[in-house]
Amino acid sequence: MDLWTFLWNTFLIFAFVVYLMILITIFTDLFRDRALNGWYKALWIIALLVFPYLSAFIYLIARGRGMAERQHEFAKASNDAATAYIRQAAGSGPASDIAAAKALLDDGTITAEEYEALKKKALA
Template structure:
């Protein structure tokens, strides 16, 4: 009997820990959204924050019900901006001109690392033309 009592105590501990961690994640998401919102005045932000500290569970539920849709929109917008910034950065860093690619392919062809057919394929790809239009030898 003692084994089953301790077994259910362990299960209860894990369920409680899961609920607590989920609540903390929700709370941090709410606080992040609160400071991300540009439409909300500083006084209202402070009011929401104080309410979250003193009456946290009901305030968190009210915030999610009242401002949940806007919270999702702000999060989506932030993700899109981050993705766009990362893609722009990657483009600026990794940008290689077609002439550079052709020069590299020519050097590989001259060294014997690739065949003439592979060189033509790389050249066509660098120029943006279809590899089907390149004549096969």
């Protein structure tokens, strides 16, 4: 096998991998789009299977802007969910810890010394 055959085969493999990545992106976008009717989704899938390169090219041209907007909305929703989870898991800070310790002290669950220890720990 000469150098040019190797380079050509490498290029073909690269082009095929890029095409697969584009297909995965298109399928993800199709199923993420809630405004698109199910029949239109089915038609796009059939077109992608029958005329793969042409229909992928047309999809990217026709729906590219919407793809970017849906990806942005999905990333924002994921970020908001992660931020909410981190805030919930971390608690709201020393003020809430001290308030919880004060409530335990008022209920008589802990002593004044334990309250002071929890207060120092929260402020540390």
